[in-house]
Every structure is written in C-alpha cells, then in structure tokens.
Amino acid sequence: MGMTMTQKILAAHAGLPSVEAGQLIEADLDLVLANDITGPVAIHEVEKLNKKTVFDKDKVALVPDHFAPNKDIKSAEHCKCVREYAKEHDITNYFEVGEMGIEHALLPEKGLIVAGETCIGADSHTCTYGALGAFSTGVGSTDMGCGMITGQAWFKVPSAIKVVLKGKPKKWVSGKDVILHLIGMIGVDGALYRSLEFTGDGVANLSMDDRFSIANMAIEAGAKNGIFPVDEKTIAYMEEHSKKKYTVYEADEDAVYDETYEIDLSTLEPTVAFPHLPENTKTVKEAGEVTIDQVVIGSCTNGRIEDLRTAAEILNGRKVAKGIRTIVIPATQAIYLQAMEEGLVKIFIEAGAIVSTPTCGPCLGGYMGILAAGERAVSTTNRNFVGRMGHVDSEVYLASPAVAAASAVTGKISEPSELGI
Amino acid sequence: MKACGTVHKYGDNVDTDVIIPARYLNSSDPKELAKSCMEDIDPEFVNKVKEGDIMVANKNFGCGSSREHAPIAIKASGISCVIAETFARIFYRNSINIGLPIIECPEAAKEIEAGDTVEVDFDSGMIYDRTKGTEYKGQAFPPFMQKIIKAEGLINYINEKNQA
Numbered sequence: 001m002g003m004t005m006t007q008k009i010l011a012a013h014a015g016l017p018s019v020e021a022g023q024l025i026e027a028d029l030d031l032v033l034a035n036d037i038t039g040p041v042a043i044h045e046v047e048k049l050n051k052k053t054v055f056d057k058d059k060v061a062l063v064p065d066h067f068a069p070n071k072d073i074k075s076a077e078h079c080k081c082v083r084e085y086a087k088e089h090d091i092t093n094y095f096e097v098g099e100m101g102i103e104h105a106l107l108p109e110k111g112l113i114v115a116g117e118t119c120i121g122a123d124s125h126t127c128t129y130g131a132l133g134a135f136s137t138g139v140g141s142t143d144m145g146c147g148m149i150t151g152q153a154w155f156k157v158p159s160a161i162k163v164v165l166k167g168k169p170k171k172w173v174s175g176k177d178v179i180l181h182l183i184g185m186i187g188v189d190g191a192l193y194r195s196l197e198f199t200g201d202g203v204a205n206l207s208m209d210d211r212f213s214i215a216n217m218a219i220e221a222g223a224k225n226g227i228f229p230v231d232e233k234t235i236a237y238m239e240e241h242s243k244k245k246y247t248v249y250e251a252d253e254d255a256v257y258d259e260t261y262e263i264d265l266s267t268l269e270p271t272v273a274f275p276h277l278p279e280n281t282k283t284v285k286e287a288g289e290v291t292i293d294q295v296v297i298g299s300c301t302n303g304r305i306e307d308l309r310t311a312a313e314i315l316n317g318r319k320v321a322k323g324i325r326t327i328v329i330p331a332t333q334a335i336y337l338q339a340m341e342e343g344l345v346k347i348f349i350e351a352g353a354i355v356s357t358p359t360c361g362p363c364l365g366g367y368m369g370i371l372a373a374g375e376r377a378v379s380t381t382n383r384n385f386v387g388r389m390g391h392v393d394s395e396v397y398l399a400s401p402a403v404a405a406a407s408a409v410t411g412k413i414s415e416p417s418e419l420g421i
Numbered sequence: 422m423k424a425c426g427t428v429h430k431y432g433d434n435v436d437t438d439v440i441i442p443a444r445y446l447n448s449s450d451p452k453e454l455a456k457s458c459m460e461d462i463d464p465e466f467v468n469k470v471k472e473g474d475i476m477v478a479n480k481n482f483g484c485g486s487s488r489e490h491a492p493i494a495i496k497a498s499g500i501s502c503v504i505a506e507t508f509a510r511i512f513y514r515n516s517i518n519i520g521l522p523i524i525e526c527p528e529a530a531k532e533i534e535a536g537d538t539v540e541v542d543f544d545s546g547m548i549y550d551r552t553k554g555t556e557y558k559g560q561a562f563p564p565f566m567q568k569i570i571k572a573e574g575l576i577n578y579i580n581e582k583n584q585a
Binding site: 146192193277 | 519
C-alpha cells in the first residue's frame with residue numbers, strides 16, 4: 001500500500017521501510033521548539049528525568065515571543081527561566097529580544113527547518129513548517145521536554161485528507177483566504193488527528209508566504225499537520241535561508257486518502273471567519289455591515305513581508321478611519337528591517353497605524369492590543385475563540401492582511417475593491 | 422482504578438482559551454491555574470467543582486492552543502476524568518502525558534447530563550451513569566498508551582525505559 005508524504009517522512013525517521021495509518025512509532029526529531037509560555041513547564045518537567053542533557057544543542061530552539069518583550073513580572077520570570085536554561089545547556093538557537101521574532105516566522109527564516117525533516121514544538125502552530133515539505137506538529141510541554149532530552153517522540157501515524165488546489169487566486173486573495181475557505185468547508189475538527197496534504201497545479205501559484213499561512217492554520221481544522229509538496233519556490237526559499245541538507249519526499253501515486261477536496265483558487269473571494277470559531281466563514285461580500293474598533297496585522301499566520309507589502313499597498317496614501325486602532329506587527333526583526341527599507345513602516349505610520357516590535361501579543365490576548373467588552377477586531381491572526389483577544393464579550397473576525405487593511409480604512413469589514421482598488 | 426463524581430457538562434469545541442485563558446498563562450502553578458479554570462465559558466465552575474467530579478463534553482474537546490496548562494488546570498481543579506465524543510489531538514496527548522484520565526465515548530457524551538452521578542472504570546473502559554442507570558463502553562487506550570499511563574506519565578515512562 002502506498003504512503004502519503006507525511007507517512008514517508010515518519011517512516012524514514014522511525015527507521016522503518018514503511019508505516020501505515022494508526023501504527024504507533026517512535027521517530028527521531030530534527031528540531032524541538034518551545035516558547036516563553038510552554039518552555040518553563042517543559043523545563044520544570046525535564047528536571048524529573050534521569051538524563052539531564054539535551055539531545056543536541058543545535059536542534060533545540062527556544063524563542064521567548066508570546067509575552068516578550070516581558071509584559072509583566074510573572075512573564076519576566078518565565079522568560080528568565082527559558083533564558084537561564086538556554087545558557088546552562090548552551091542552546092545554540094535561543095533568540096533574545098533583539099534577535100527574536102514570532103517563532104513560526106523566525107525558524108524558517110533562520111533556516112532551522114527544511115524539507116523532509118521532523119519537528120515538534122510546544123506551540124500548536126508548529127504545523128507551519130509543513131509549507132517547506134517538513135513534518136511538523138504541535139505538542140504540549142511534556143512531549144516537548146522529553147523530545148528535547150531524548151531526540152525522539154511517539155506518534156500515531158496519521159491518515160490524510162488530500163486537498164487539490166487548482167488555478168490561480170485573484171488579486172487580493174491570499175493563502176489566508178484559501179485556508180479560511182477550507183476550514184469553512186470541513187470544520188474545526190474536519191481533519192482531526194489527520195494530515196492535510198496539499199497538492200495540485202494551484203500550489204505553484206501560491207508564494208511561500210501564502211503556504212506558510214495555509215500550513216499554519218491546519219491545526220484550526222484539527223489536523224496533526226499540513227504539508228505542501230516541494231517545488232522550485234520551496235527550494236529557492238531553502239537555498240536562500242538555510243545551509244541544511246533537505247530531502248524531498250513525495251506521496252506515492254497509490255497513497256490512500258480518507259477524503260479528497262478540490263479548491264479552484266480562481267473562484268475564491270476575500271473571506272472572513274466570524275466569531276467564535278474559525279469555521280464560521282463568509283465572504284466579505286456576505287459579511288454585511290460589521291463596524292469595528294481595532295485591526296491587527298501580524299502573527300505567525302500573517303506577519304511576513306508579503307503580508308506587510310499587501311497591507312501597505314492598500315494603506316499607501318490613505319488614512320485609517322477615525323478611532324480604528326490599527327496595530328501592525330512585523331513577525332521578525334529581519335521582516336521589520338525589510339519593511340523599513342521598503343518604506344512600508346512610513347506608509348503605516350502616515351496612515352495612522354502603529355508598528356510594534358515582534359511579539360505574539362494581541363493574538364492570544366496577551367498584551368499590545370487587548371479588547372474591551374463589546375469591542376470588535378478584524379485580525380490577521382488565527383483564532384477567534386471567546387475571549388481570545390481580551391474580554392469574553394469582545395469579538396475577533398479573522399481575515400487576510402488585504403481585508404484587514406481595507407477594513408482599517410473604512411472602519412467596517414471591507415475588501416480592497418470597496419476602496420476602488 | 423475508578424473515578425466517581427458529579428458531572429459538569431459542556432458542548433462542542435470547548436477550546437483551551439476558555440479552559441484557561443491566556444491572560445493567566447504567566448503562571449504555570451497548577452493551583453493558581455485551577456482558580457481560573459473554565460472561567461470564560463462557566464465562571465461558576467470553580468465554585469461548583471468538588472474533588473473527584475467528572476467533566477463531560479461533546480466533540481473536539483480541548484481544541485486550539487497546545488498549552489499543557491489546560492489539562493493541568495482541569496486536573497488541579499479536582500476533576501478525575503474527562504469524557505468526550507472526541508478530543509483535539511494535542512489536548513489528548515497532553516492529558517495522557519500529565520496523567521489526566523480521558524475517555525472518548527460518543528454515546529456517553531451525548532446522553533449524560535449535568536448533575537448526574539457517573540462512575541468510570543479505567544481498567545474496563547466502562548462508564549456508568551448512576552443517576553440514569555445507563556452504561557456505556559468507552560474507547561480503551563492502545564497498549565502503548567497504557568504503558569505511559571501505567572508509568573503515571575511520559576516522564577516516568579522514559580525514565581523506566583532508560584533504566585531497562
């Protein structure tokens with residue numbers, strides 16, 4: 001029986017000629033990640049292990065990004081815990097404020113993960129690296145801690161859903177619209193315990209930043225991982241960012257999939273997920289009149305350079321509507337610098353937006369843009385659960401950078417065409 | 422091993438943000454986390470819950486973030502077992518890894534109501550609703566996971582494996 005792309009990567013890392021869905025395996029890990037929220041719990045847990053040293057100091061990444069720069073005293077203590085552990089164990093890939101970025105934008109940018117590798121991270125959006133043709137998945141702190149010490153993790157080999165992408169998206173339609181559309185189709189548990197394997201000629205029409213956004217939100221459909229085939233764009237990205245040797249795996253032609261969905265990218269419209277689940281999707285045209293108080297452009301889903309370019313293209317020469325707090329957060333220092341060099345930061349500030357240092361901040365209701373009761377935000381982040389960005393009676397509408405920027409200008413959920421562009 | 426207690430019932434897609442809101446994640450102390458458990462979905466939970474009580478929910482329980490603080494908060498609040506139609510996968514792993522018993526059983530999840538007295542036998546996977554007089558067969562853990570549970574979590578499992 002043929003294997004899916006995910007199954008092939010897992011088999012290779014378990015030292016097995018083949019694996020099948022449902023099989024329990026122990027696989028070698030190429031990268032193990034934690035942040036300032038999940039790291040301290042992992043560090044506390046691994047103190048109970050007999051073995052104290054990390055399996056490979058070059059294959060552990062510790063990134064304080066959620067409540068960093070430290071938002072309060074307790075967060076400062078958490079960041080300190082991670083910092084001291086990194087120092088004690090001589091962790092190569094610890095990123096202090098000044099070097100750090102949002103982990104899932106930072107790690108690919110630093111070339112720490114490439115095609116064919118396995119990664120676990122104590123953060124649910126670790127599935128982002130599937131965009132590079134790697135197997136990567138989110139786990140909890142104990143799994144992460146044990147992976148950091150042993151270099152291995154146990155997995156139940158997932159079955160898969162095949163998502164065939166066709167055609168080319170229209171102007172102002174991005175990877176975010178693709179994944180929101182898919183989650184709207186299959187639901188927040190539509191891919192529970194399974195892989196989402198993207199394929200089809202439409203993949204070539206998606207940039208790497210689009211693919212990162214799509215793979216990033218595979219977890220919002222319940223998926224174990226989301227994964228893209230490796231093509232010229234993937235190879236160009238890896239060659240630019242990494243010195244690591246990559247391995248290209250392809251699904252067998254006779255691989256078995258639980259289900260197959262087809263999406264014609266040319267038919268997609270700017271899409272928004274209404275509160276309080278990412279599956280509550282509507283096109284912006286169907287959204288009706290929804291006035292807003294805040295716009296957030298950033299996060300591990302949409303804080304990359306293309307996202308900022310798109311937002312800047314819309315905000316250039318325009319002003320955000322009076323009273324709309326518009327918060328732009330470049331995901332990494334390199335993206336921030338590039339946005340400055342390209343004049344994007346100037347455009348944002350002249351439009352009346354603010355530009356923050358990299359942080360997960362508002363996405364999870366940490367800081368840097370918390371909502372009061374009754375307030376609404378259009379956000380390029382990944383979750384719109386009850387209370388996610390602040391008060392339990394606030395609302396988050398998930399959308400692309402294009403929709404977020406257009407909404408900032410009009411003060412209500414809008415798409416760029418409403419601005420005549 | 423058995424659990425017996427009063428049921429706290431929830432619906433579909435209970436996410437980790439409502440189980441333990443991120444504003445409390447600047448702590449990792451189980452007791453402190455337990456004080457805010459379920460706050461955004463059921464502010465009265467922390468006042469109602471008694472040691473040994475059982476949580477029952479419908480599909481995709483624990484979806485969202487990977488925060489292990491979610492099963493830690495539930496366990497520290499006194500809950501002895503969570504029964505659901507399905508669990509989100511990271512929550513499922515985390516629960517096993519920290520030793521919070523969880524059982525998938527769609528029928529039980531559907532029929533058991535808030536306030537019922539429910540008994541769970543972890544060895545057989547049987548769930549008994551003592552209020553209604555009904556019983557259900559929950560999904561037993563595969564042998565591999567039973568080993569982790571028997572070792573009382575992943576940490577001990579790895580320690581035992583390394584000693585062998």
